[in-house]
Amino acid sequence: MERYSIIHEKNSREIVLLRGSGCIYTKCTFCDYYSDSCKNEEENFRLNSKVLENVTGIFQNLEVINSGSVFELDKNTVELIKKVCKQKNIHTIHFESHYLYNNRIADLRKEFSDFTLKMKLGLETFDYDFRENVLKKGIKEKNPEKISENFDEANFLFGIKAQTVESIRNDIELGLKYFERICINIMCENSTSVKPDKELIKAFIKEIYPIYKDNDRADILINNTDFGVGD
Numbered sequence: 290m291e292r293y294s295i296i297h298e299k300n301s302r303e304i305v306l307l308r309g310s311g312c313i314y315t316k317c318t319f320c321d322y323y324s325d326s327c328k329n330e331e332e333n334f335r336l337n338s339k340v341l342e343n344v345t346g347i348f349q350n351l352e353v354i355n356s357g358s359v360f361e362l363d364k365n366t367v368e369l370i371k372k373v374c375k376q377k378n379i380h381t382i383h384f385e386s387h388y389l390y391n392n393r394i395a396d397l398r399k400e401f402s403d404f405t406l407k408m409k410l411g412l413e414t415f416d417y418d419f420r421e422n423v424l425k426k427g428i429k430e431k432n433p434e435k436i437s438e439n440f441d442e443a444n445f446l447f448g449i450k451a452q453t454v455e456s457i458r459n460d461i462e463l464g465l466k467y468f469e470r471i472c473i474n475i476m477c478e479n480s481t482s483v484k485p486d487k488e489l490i491k492a493f494i495k496e497i498y499p500i501y502k503d504n505d506r507a508d509i510l511i512n513n514t515d516f517g518v519g520d
Contacts, residue, residue, distance in 0.1 A: 290325070293343040294517025299505050300470065302350035302383070306518040307337045307366060312357035314387055318425045319413075319446065319476065319483040325356040330363040337366040346377025354518070359384035360393060374404060383407040383442065388428040394439040409442040409472070415463050416456060423451060424483075437467040448476035448490040449483060457497055465506060472508040473501070 292306040310333070311326030327333050344351060353370060355362060362370075374382060382404050386394065388411075398406050413424055415433055420426045424446070430436050437443070443464055447457045464471035475493065476485040494511070501507045513519060 290520045291514070291518050292340045295347065296352075296516060299508055300350070301348045302352050302381075303344055303346075303348065304352040304354065304516055304518055305340050305344065307340060307353060307355045307362060308333050309355045309357050309361035309363070309366075311361060312387070313361065314357075314389060314427055316425045316427060318423065319449070319479075319481055321480045322356040326361075330365070333363050334365045334369075337362070338369060341369055341373050344373050344377055344379075346374075346379050349377075349379050350381045350383075351379050352383035354385050358386040358390050359397070360386060360390050371401070371403070379404070381405045381407060383409060385409045385411065385444075386440075387411060388426075388430070388436070391439055407441040407469070408439065409444060410436070410440040412436065412443040412464075413446040414452075414456070414460050416460070419451060419456075423449075433463055433467050441468065442470040442472065443468045444472045444474060446474050446476060447493060448485050450486045450489070452486070452489060454489070454492050454496055457493060461497070461501060461507070465504075470506050470508070472510065474510050474513065477513045 294304050296302050296304055308325060308327055310328055312323040315323050351374060353359065382401060384406065386408055394408055413426055414420045417431045420428060428436065445460055445464060461471065461473065475490055478485060498509065502509060510516065
């Protein structure tokens with residue numbers, strides 16, 4: 290499992306994949322990432338400490354992810370993130386969170402008030418029916434403006450049956466309208482019952498990828514390890 294990498298293109302930053310207590314939701318039909326978790330906080334802190342030792346502050350910009358939400362990291366890890374970022378003169382930190390933690394984000398921003406905090410939401414799509422009835426994402430809000438209210442960035446997931454080139458393009462444009470940045474993830478084969486639509490992915494690469502590949506506000510991950518972390 291690779292847990293540290295450097296992203297040189299588009300919003301250059303370091304990225305660390307830490308380990309938390311586990312996603313509290315675990316109902317998303319497409320996701321099996323929650324297996325990278327541990328209930329023992331001491332073991333998590335020991336692992337996370339080793340990962341954070343790699344951080345250099347080269348771009349003064351750090352993205353912190355875990356298989357769940359930032360709120361599932363132990364307190365010692367959270368304090369160490371602050372300490373490392375101060376030592377390395379990092380001014381911007383990116384965290385991820387499920388929408389279920391929406392009402393805790395304001396307090397997290399206060400806790401990290403010494404930094405510019407960028408919160409990323411795992412949204413996957415604005416299509417409410419597909420998001421909730423197929424992906425089972427657990428975001429009951431429908432209004433895009435309301436959804437983005439406490440978030441700066443968003444993850445989108447494309448390449449699944451019932452999606453279309455038009456629906457993907459619509460999601461991307463709405464994402465760029467309501468968020469500072471978006472991360473486009475193409476569905477990869479995993480242990481879940483949700484499978485990639487290979488024809489749709491081919492169409493994405495041919496028709497949509499060329500339009501947004503150079504957009505500085507859009508990261509595009511054809512493979513889920515394209516950021517250099519994970520396995």
